[in-house]
Amino acid sequence: MIEITYFMQRVIAGILFVLAAPLIGGLLEGIDRKISARMQGRKGPSILQPFYDVAKLVKKQLLAVNNLQLLLVTSYFLFMVFTGALFFSGCDILMCFFAMSTASMFLLLASTSTHSPYSTMGSHRELIQIMSYEPMVLLTAVGFYLASDSFKVYEIVQSDRPTILFAPGFFLGFVFILTIKFRKSPFDLSTSHHAHQEVVKGVTTEMVGLQYALTELAEWYENVFLLGVVGLFFVSSNPWSYLAAVIAIAVVYFIEILIDNVSARVKWQLMLKMAWGMTLITGGLNLFILDLIR
Amino acid sequence: MENVITLLIGLPFVVALLLAFVTSDKVRGKIVYLGGLVLLILSVAAAVIWFGSRQTVTFDLPASEVLNYLVLGGDFFLMFLVIWLSVKHHKTIISVLSIVQTLMVAWVELFGPEVAESHHMRVDWLTIIMLLIIGIIGVLIGVYAVGYMRGYHMHHKEVGDRRRFFFAMIFVFYGAMYGLVTSMNILWLDFFWETTSVCSFLLIGYTQTQEAVNNSFRALWMNLLGGLGIAIAIVYAACMQHTVNLYDIIDNGVLVALGADPGNLLPIAMLAFAALTKSAQMPFSSWLLGAMVAPTPSSALLHSATIVKAGVYMLIRISVAMSGNSVGEMVYLIGGFTFFVGSLLAIAQSDGKKVLAYSTISNLGLITACAGMGKQETVWAALFLILFHAVSKSVLFQCVGAIENATGSRDIEDMQGLATRLPKLALVLLIGIAGMFLAPFGMLISKWAALKAFVDVKSTIMVLFIVFGSATTVFYWTKWMAKILGFNEKRENDVTQRSEYASLFFHAASIILLCLFFPAISYFMIEPLTKELFGTSVTVITEGNMVVMIIMAVAIFIVPLLIYAVTRQRKKYDVIAYMGGINVGDNKSFIDSFGEEMELHVSNWYMEEWLGEKKLMLPSIILGTLIIIVFLGVVLGGAIR
Numbered sequence: 001m002i003e004i005t006y007f008m009q010r011v012i013a014g015i016l017f018v019l020a021a022p023l024i025g026g027l028l029e030g031i032d033r034k035i036s037a038r039m040q041g042r043k044g045p046s047i048l049q050p051f052y053d054v055a056k057l058v059k060k061q062l063l064a065v066n067n068l069q070l071l072l073v074t075s076y077f078l079f080m081v082f083t084g085a086l087f088f089s090g091c092d093i094l095m096c097f098f099a100m101s102t103a104s105m106f107l108l109l110a111s112t113s114t115h116s117p118y119s120t121m122g123s124h125r126e127l128i129q130i131m132s133y134e135p136m137v138l139l140t141a142v143g144f145y146l147a148s149d150s151f152k153v154y155e156i157v158q159s160d161r162p163t164i165l166f167a168p169g170f171f172l173g174f175v176f177i178l179t180i181k182f183r184k185s186p187f188d189l190s191t192s193h194h195a196h197q198e199v200v201k202g203v204t205t206e207m208v209g210l211q212y213a214l215t216e217l218a219e220w221y222e223n224v225f226l227l228g229v230v231g232l233f234f235v236s237s238n239p240w241s242y243l244a245a246v247i248a249i250a251v252v253y254f255i256e257i258l259i260d261n262v263s264a265r266v267k268w269q270l271m272l273k274m275a276w277g278m279t280l281i282t283g284g285l286n287l288f289i290l291d292l293i294r
Numbered sequence: 295m296e297n298v299i300t301l302l303i304g305l306p307f308v309v310a311l312l313l314a315f316v317t318s319d320k321v322r323g324k325i326v327y328l329g330g331l332v333l334l335i336l337s338v339a340a341a342v343i344w345f346g347s348r349q350t351v352t353f354d355l356p357a358s359e360v361l362n363y364l365v366l367g368g369d370f371f372l373m374f375l376v377i378w379l380s381v382k383h384h385k386t387i388i389s390v391l392s393i394v395q396t397l398m399v400a401w402v403e404l405f406g407p408e409v410a411e412s413h414h415m416r417v418d419w420l421t422i423i424m425l426l427i428i429g430i431i432g433v434l435i436g437v438y439a440v441g442y443m444r445g446y447h448m449h450h451k452e453v454g455d456r457r458r459f460f461f462a463m464i465f466v467f468y469g470a471m472y473g474l475v476t477s478m479n480i481l482w483l484d485f486f487w488e489t490t491s492v493c494s495f496l497l498i499g500y501t502q503t504q505e506a507v508n509n510s511f512r513a514l515w516m517n518l519l520g521g522l523g524i525a526i527a528i529v530y531a532a533c534m535q536h537t538v539n540l541y542d543i544i545d546n547g548v549l550v551a552l553g554a555d556p557g558n559l560l561p562i563a564m565l566a567f568a569a570l571t572k573s574a575q576m577p578f579s580s581w582l583l584g585a586m587v588a589p590t591p592s593s594a595l596l597h598s599a600t601i602v603k604a605g606v607y608m609l610i611r612i613s614v615a616m617s618g619n620s621v622g623e624m625v626y627l628i629g630g631f632t633f634f635v636g637s638l639l640a641i642a643q644s645d646g647k648k649v650l651a652y653s654t655i656s657n658l659g660l661i662t663a664c665a666g667m668g669k670q671e672t673v674w675a676a677l678f679l680i681l682f683h684a685v686s687k688s689v690l691f692q693c694v695g696a697i698e699n700a701t702g703s704r705d706i707e708d709m710q711g712l713a714t715r716l717p718k719l720a721l722v723l724l725i726g727i728a729g730m731f732l733a734p735f736g737m738l739i740s741k742w743a744a745l746k747a748f749v750d751v752k753s754t755i756m757v758l759f760i761v762f763g764s765a766t767t768v769f770y771w772t773k774w775m776a777k778i779l780g781f782n783e784k785r786e787n788d789v790t791q792r793s794e795y796a797s798l799f800f801h802a803a804s805i806i807l808l809c810l811f812f813p814a815i816s817y818f819m820i821e822p823l824t825k826e827l828f829g830t831s832v833t834v835i836t837e838g839n840m841v842v843m844i845i846m847a848v849a850i851f852i853v854p855l856l857i858y859a860v861t862r863q864r865k866k867y868d869v870i871a872y873m874g875g876i877n878v879g880d881n882k883s884f885i886d887s888f889g890e891e892m893e894l895h896v897s898n899w900y901m902e903e904w905l906g907e908k909k910l911m912l913p914s915i916i917l918g919t920l921i922i923i924v925f926l927g928v929v930l931g932g933a934i935r
Contacts, residue, residue, distance in 0.1 A: 066781055124899045206872065288754045
C-alpha cells in the first residue's frame with residue numbers, strides 16, 4: 001500500500017512538472033531579463049513579457065522553410081518535456097541525461113534541415129557545444145551515484161546527507177557547463193537571447209511562429225530541469241534541505257545572469273578547451289579523490 | 295545438435311568449393327541464396343534445439359582423429375599459401391610469422407607432451423548467440439553481395455572479375471567462423487582463427503590494386519602477430535598445464551585469483567593479445583581501416599558479423615579469467631582508450647566508409663573494455679553491444695555501398711538531402727545510425743551498464759574515457775544524420791537491387807525489434823548467458839528503466855515514419871531561407887560579391903587540424919603499444935617469478 005502511494009506521489013510530481021514548468025521557466029526568463037536590464041542600467045520589460053512573446057508567436061501564421069522542421073521541433077519539445085518529467089518523477093538521472101541529449105539532437109536536425117547558411121553554422125556550433133558539455137553532464141550523474149549509491153532520483157533525495165558534501169567538484173563543473181546549456185555569454189555560440197551578429201539567430205534563425213514558440217517552451221522546460229539538477233545536489237532526507245536547494249538554485253541562477261552580462265563571447269576552440277579542462281579538473285579530480293577514499 | 299554443428303562447419307566449405315568452379319553469374323547467385331538459406335535455417339535450428347535443453351554440450355565431430363590431421367594439414371596449407379603470396383608480392387618477411395607459429399602448433403600436435411583427453415567441440419549460450427549472428431547477419435551480407443557485386447563490376451570495369459573467388463572466400467569465412475565459436479580444442483580454434491586471418495587478407499586484396507595489396511598485407515601481418523599469441527598460449531598450455539582445452543586454460547586462469555601459479559595468466563594474456571589484434575584495438579587499428587578498399591560486402595562482413603566479432607568473442611570467453619588482474623587491466627585500458635580515440639578520429643573523416651570503420655573500432659573498444667573488466671554487468675553490456683553493433687554496422691555498410699552505387703560517391707558531404715533523394719535508403723541509413731548511438735537503442739543501455747560498473751570498481755580513468763568518448767560519438771553521428779535530413783532538390787535514380795533491399799529492410803526491422811524486445815532478449819538469452827559464465831544471476835537494468843527505454847523507442851520510431859510520410863508528399867516550401875537578403879529566389883543559390891549567382895553549399899565541420907589522422911594516429915599507436923608492452927611485461931614477470 002505504501003508502495004502504491006509512493007508511486008502515485010512520483011506520478012503526481014511528474015505531472016506537476018509538465019504543468020508548472022512552463023510557468024516557472026517563463027517567470028525565470030522574465031526575471032532574467034529584468035535583472036540583466038538593471039545591470040545594464042535599463043528599466044527592462046515586465047516580468048511577464050516572455051509569456052506575451054510566446055502567446056504572440058503561437059498566434060502567428062505558420063511558415064516553414066522545410067516541412068520537416070516543424071516535425072523535428074515538435075520531437076525536440078516532446079523529448080525535453082519527457083526528460084524533465086522523468087527527473088521530477090524520480091527516475092534514473094542518467095536516463096534523463098540521455099533523453100536530454102536525444103532532445104538536443106532533434107533541435108539540431110530541425111535547424112540543419114533548412115539548408116540555411118546561418119542556421120547550419122549555428123547547428124554546427126551547437127554540436128560543438130554539446131560535445132563540450134556532455135562529458136560533465138554524464139559525470140554529474142556519476143557524482144550522484146557515488147554520493148548515494150543510486151542513479152535513481154527518488155533514492156537520491158532520501159539519502160542522509162546531501163550530495164554536495166561528497167561531490168563539490170561535480171557541482172562546480174556542472175554549474176560551469178550550465179552557462180553553455182543556458183546559452184549564456186561567453187558560451188552563446190550557437191544562438192543567443194541577445195541580438196547576434198555573424199550567425200543571425202544561429203540554430204533558431206529559420207524558426208518562426210509556432211516552431212519558435214515550441215523551442216522557447218522547450219527551453220523553459222529544459223531550464224527548470226537543469227535547475228532541478230542543481231537543487232538535487234543539496235537535497236537530502238531532511239525537509240529543510242529543500243529550502244537550501246531553492247536558495248542554491250537562486251544563487252546559481254543569479255551567477256549565470258551575472259556571467260552573461262560581464263563576459264564576451266569566446267571562440268569554439270576556447271570553449272571546448274575550457275569546458276573539457278574544467279570537467280577534468282573539477283569532476284575528474286572529485287571522482288579520483290572519491291575513488292581513493294571510498 | 296552434433297549433426298547440426300557438423301553441417302554448419304562442413305557445408306560452407308563444400309559450397310565454397312562448388313562456387314570456386316561455377317562461372318555463370320546466375321547459377322552462382324542461386325547457389326549463394328540456397329547455401330545461405332540452408333546455413334540460416336541450420337543456425338536457427340541449432341538455437342531451437344538449444345532452447346529445448348539449455349544444457350551445455352561437449353562432443354566430437356565424426357572421425358575426430360582424421361580431422362585432427364586435417365586441421366594440421368590445413369595449418370600447413372595456410373602457411374604455404376602465406377609464404378607463396380608474400381614471396382610473390384616481395385613481402386617475404388611476413389611469412390616468418392606464419393612459419394614460426396605453424397611449426398609451434400605442429401610441434402605440440404606431433405611431438406608435444408601428453409595432454410588430457412577431451413572433446414573437441416562445445417556448445418553453450420555464447421556459442422548459440424554467435425551462431426545466430428553469423429547465421430543471420432553474416433548470411434544476409436552474402437545475399438546482399440550477389441546483387442551488389444553485379445552493380446560493382448558494371449561500375450568498376452578496371453577491376454578484374456574474380457567473383458568466383460570472392461564468393462568462395464565468403465563461404466570459407468562462414469565455415470571458419472562457425473568452427474571458431476564451437477571449438478573447444480584450442481588447436482582447432484587456432485586453425486579456424488588463422489583461416490579467418492587469411493580469408494580477410496584475401497578479401498581485402500580483391501581489387502589487386504597496389505593500395506589493396508598493401509592494405510591486405512598489413513591486415514595479414516597484424517592478424518598473424520595475434521595468431522602467434524595463440525600459438526604461444528598453446529605451447530605454454532600443453533607444456534605447463536598439459537591441456538589443449540580452451541576451457542581448462544580459462545579455469546586455470548580463474549584459479550590465479552585464488553592463489554594458483556600466476557603463470558597460468560600467461561596463456562590468458564596471449565589469447566587476449568590475439569583478440570586485441572583481431573578486433574582492431576588501438577595499436578592494431580590500421581588494418582581494419584585499410585580493409586575499406588575491398589568491395590562493400592566484404593567490409594560489412596569484416597566489420598559486423600565475422601572477423602572483429604571473433605576477437606570480442608574470445609575476450610568474452612576469457613573474461614572470467616581477466617576479472618581483476620593485470621590482463622584485464624590491459625584489455626580494458628586498451629579498450630577504453632580505443633573507444634575515445636576512435637570516436638575522435640571519426641569526427642575528422644568525411645568518407646562514409648571511413649567514419650563507419652572508425653566507429654567500428656571505437657565501438658569494439660567499448661566492448662573490449664567491458665569484457666576486460668570481467669564483471670557480470672559489463673559482460674552483459676558487452677553482449678548487447680555486440681548484438682546491436684553487428685546488426686547496425688552491417689546495415690550501415692550495405693547502405694553506404696548502395697548509396698555509392700546509386701550516386702557514385704560515399705562521401706558524407708555528397709549525402710546532402712538524401713532523405714528526399716533516395717528516401718528508402720535514407721530511412722534505412724537513419725535507423726542504422728540511430729541503432730549506433732541514440733537514446734533508447736542498445737548502445738546507450740550498454741553505456742549505462744558499463745558506466746555503472748566502472749564506477750563500482752573505482753576506475754577513474756575508465757569513467758573518464760566513457761564520458762568523453764560518448765560526447766565525441768554523438769558528434770560524428772549527429773552531423774551525419776543532419777546531412778541526410780538536409781535539403782536538396784536533386785533527384786536520383788535508385789539502382790539498388792531487390793536482393794539488396796531485402797537484406798537492408800530485414801536489418802532495419804531487426805534493429806527496431808531488438809530495440810523493442812530488448813528486455814525479453816536480456817531475460818531469455820543474455821542473462822542466462824552471463825549466469826552460465828559467472829555462476830550467479832543478476833539483473834542489470836531495472837524495470838523502471840526498461841519502461842523508460844521502451845517509451846523512448848516508441849516515440850523515436852514514430853518520428854522517422856512521419857518524416858518518411860512527409861518527404862513522400864513533398865509539399866511546396868512556403869518561404870525561403872534567410873541569406874541576408876541575397877537569395878536568388880530559392881534556397882540553392884545566392885548573389886556573390888561580384889554580383890553573380892553562386893550555388894550555396896553547406897558543409898559539416900571536420901576539425902581536421904585538431905583531430906585528423908596525421909595528428910592523432912601516431913601518438914595513439916605509441917600509447918597503445920606502451921600499454922600492451924607494460925602489461926604483458928607484468929604478466930610475464932609474474933609467470934617467471
